[in-house]
Amino acid sequence: MLLDGVNHIAWISKDVARLGAFYAAVFDAEVGPTRPHGDEPGETMTIIRIGPRTELNIVTIEGNTEPDRQTPMWGRGRIDHVGLGAADPAAFEEIRRRLVEAGASDGHVNDFGGALSLFFRDPDGLEGEVLLPKD
Incomplete structure (x- = not known):
């Protein structure tokens, strides 16, 4: 690549x-x-x-009103959400704890086969995802 x-x-x-x-x-x-x-x-x-x-x-x-526009997944425009990579399993768990503590995530972890995934919503309403590749 x-x-x-x-x-x-x-x-x-x-x-x-x-x-x-x-x-x-x-x-x-x-x-x-x-x-x-x-x-x-x-x-x-x-x-x-x-x-x-x-x-x-x-x-x-x-005066720009774009930050106010948050709609359901796949209805948010060309870029829908941001996926961030956790540095390692310990970092993934610490991020998960902090997101739940901040009220930005319910802490549910999805297993997508090749990676674990945790969704969150930042203070602007932007949906984000933290991923941890599985070996």
Whole structure:
């Protein structure tokens, strides 16, 4: 393969501070500073590092209503949800505990054959999934 993973995922949020606090608390993510972004006033971007080479690029745009639009699975547009890879079984269990504690997941683990999967919903309403490949 010519690629070694995902560099970043970008989306629009209404409250980057709340979102950054959630990803830091649950996933030990590193939240960078919020900086102006783009050509329009009222547009910012904050980088949240979620892995050694993976970031969330969170953009806020004054007056943009896209973050309000959350519909059932497969009705959310071209990108439906984000799947994150747990570093190891202990990390998977710790993430699961933190998600349940945060009220972001019921903690149910799905066995999809090749991987264990845990769904969550972040403070913006974006559905996410944490996966642990099975050996």
